[in-house]
Each structure stands twice: as C-alpha cells, then as structure tokens.
Amino acid sequence: MTTVHASDGQPRVLCRWSGRGVSVEQVEVAASKLRSGEETAATRTSVVNLAVVADDLATLDRTGSAMRRLGARHPGRTVLILARPEAPAGIDAEVTLHEAVAEGHTVWWEEVRIAAGGSCARHLDSVVAPLAVRHLPLAVWFPGALPPPGDKLAALADAVLVDVRFAEPLGWGRGDLEAELAALVELARRCPVVDLSWKRLTPWRELLAVLAGMPSVAPFLAEVRSAHVSAQPGPRRLLAGWLVSRLGLRRDRVSLEDALHASVSIHAEVDGRRATLSVERTSDERVVRAVAVVDGHEELSLSETLPEHGLTWSLARALSDLGPDPIYEHSLSAALGWGDER
16 A cells, blocks of 8 residues: 655545456455545545546546546545456456645545456456445446446446447447437436436536527527538537427538537527527637627626536536436437438
C-alpha cells in the first residue's frame, strides 16, 4: 500500500494498492483494507456505482479524468475497465482512495482500475458485480462503443450511459449511424439509457423552448415551413428527431448538415407573417446564442455560457438522473430512417 498526498483544495489521493494477476476477491479485500487502514475523519458518501468499459487506454484515461473532476459532487465507487478479450486471461488491478471536501464535509470514494484479458474481458458482469457497493444503483458507461446485443454487464445495470457522438455499435455494423441509433432504441426498451450527447445538447433545447414559449412566437409553431439542423452526425440526428417528435414536423421539412458545433433554425409563416427561431454556437467561443425574429424585428435574444469541461458537466447531469427519459426516447425513435444527409 502506498500513501500519496496532493495539493490542498483539490481531490487528493489518500492511498493506493495495486496487484498483477489478481482475483476480483483480492481487489475487493484490498479496497476494504484501504478504507479501514486510513486514520481519517472522512465519511464514505457514495451515491452511485459507475463501471466504465473501454478497449483503449486513452478513452479510459479521458473518462477517469472526467469523473475525478466531479470530485465530491458525485462520490461513489468507480470501476474503470480496460477490456481486451484477445489478451491472456487474467486481471491486473489498482485501487485508489480519494478524498475531497464538499460543503464543509470531508468525503471519500474509491477508483478501481482493472485490465481484464481473455475470458475475464468476455464476462465483465462477474468482475463488476462483486465490486459494486450494495444498495446503490449501478450505471455502466460505454464511452467508445455500444454494448452488443445480450451483453450481461448491460443487463446487470440500473442504467446504461452512452455517448452517441463517439460510440460505434459493436456487432451492429461499425460506422453505420443508422445501425447505431437502432441499437440504442432497442437498448432503451430493456433499460434506461442516458446519452451524454443528449445532456450536452440541453442548452440548445432549453433556449429554443424559451423562444417558442413567447406569446408573440407560439402561434407560429403550428405553421413551421422548414427547419435546419447542423451538428456532428449523432447529435444532429438527435436534434432533428427532437424537432420532429415535439413539433410534429414532416421529415422532408427538416434538412441536416455536418458541422463541428450544433445549430438549429426554424422558419414559420402565419397569414403572411414570418418568424425565425435560431440557436447556435459559434466556433470561437463557448457560448450558445438564441434569437427570435418576427417580421424582421428581434423579439428576444438569449445566451448561455457552456462549461469548460463539457464531458464532466454532462456526466454530472447524467448521474443525477439515471431514470428513463421519454422525451429522449421519442426523439431517438424519430431519428431513425432519416435517409441521405447532406
């Protein structure tokens, strides 16, 4: 066991254990010893178990860093798994005990990193289940791929976290966006799916809803002539599906275009009067701007500053609500079968 100290004011490492060729039981015993071996006034304040599955170190490091930035806001046991079925069977593990201050109280939580090879990587449910803290929900996050059909770890989860911006469906045709969305629809029928891309798009959806709720604008929503959505492939399908499902639009009235950052524009006409609602982020600033224009006159202008760490922010929102999201599910279903995009 190694004790490590970090700078004050940030989550710090209390102690660490590591082992090669170990069993899951040995990992759990090591975690228990780290907790009992620390003479500290810290209180265990776990709210969720989060298991992260990736097949490359870069993705695992990125997701682990995002969790640590959450600090004491969402303490829990995090199990980061590097899954390599082609590697020799076995488990290498590292357990780290973290400490942070939240609202004047010191809390702590564990991060477990596991390299699983061979049969261990093919049966991750038997790896994660013994390590999960009892009586807490289990969220399983697949940051780089969707779980294949019948995945036992996904079946074990109370909620599955995905990110349609990055994920490719394993076993559903890699690189096929339509197959990816179909896989998500099927997955959502079996358990709650929390999509980090959907969470990141919250400012666009909320600002557009504010514009649409204005008395001078609301009558136009029943007469939308066209809408345009620009974004990366997965997010733009989600936004387009959201517009179709919420406004009852025909697909042929919504055009899609590839772009680095998301933007939405809606054009409507009632009795010769015209209205345009637009929400967009420009490439040179972390701000989303929304504007409502009626007959050439600006009715309302809003803006929202985006967080510096988008992944951490969307992860925090995801872990705060692991239940089903009917609006997301309807938007996801409406995003299917779109056909060719520009």
